[in-house]
Amino acid sequence: DQQVKQNSPSLSVQEGRISILNCDYTNSMFDYFLWYKKYPAEGPTFLISISSIKDKNEDGRFTVFLNKSAKHLSLHIVPSQPGDSAVYFCAARGGTGTASKLTFGTGTRLQVTL
């Protein structure tokens, strides 16, 4: 039962253009959503997050949008840079306090071409 889905396994974008990575979830009890970036042979690193009470959060070139009614979030990267080439994981937080945990999607591999 996959509660967090990233339906696009890969995405190729030209340098300077916008990258849009999508994520869908099924559990309406998720209260926080995060994006992680992963380079080969490294662990995921936190990128940006959004609370379920907001619909947008921006940090530099990265913006995350949340549509609660559609149970959908997206990560926008503008402008895309070659160093952004990595696997991006969407994650959703469920549970409370010390028992809270993250459920991850399967990732989208972003390739930013010159």
Next chain:
Amino acid sequence: DTAVSQTPKYLVTQMGNDKSIKCEQNLGHDTMYWYKQDSKKFLKIMFSYNNKELIINETVPNRFSPKSPDKAHLNLHINSLELGDSAVYFCASSRIPVGGNEQFFGPGTRLTVL
């Protein structure tokens, strides 16, 4: 100055053996986790510990036994290794409670069971 470190980075072993993976964090976090990333790239939580106490145990076979000697360490011992245990295992830590439950990941341990 690594925040979350794991040893070893690679582990190749025979079926039936017992092996351990070590994890240490120097971030002063209260909570540590073990995740498994399988061949389908699912990153799934296995265990979490808060202040050395087991909080989350996600229906993992009891051949897997985590041990937390102190808040900064969470080791994973695996008995009677099976082929299906081959995966990348990530350790992570976070401060609980924290708004975004941002978790900091180690570089991963690639376990191959032959």
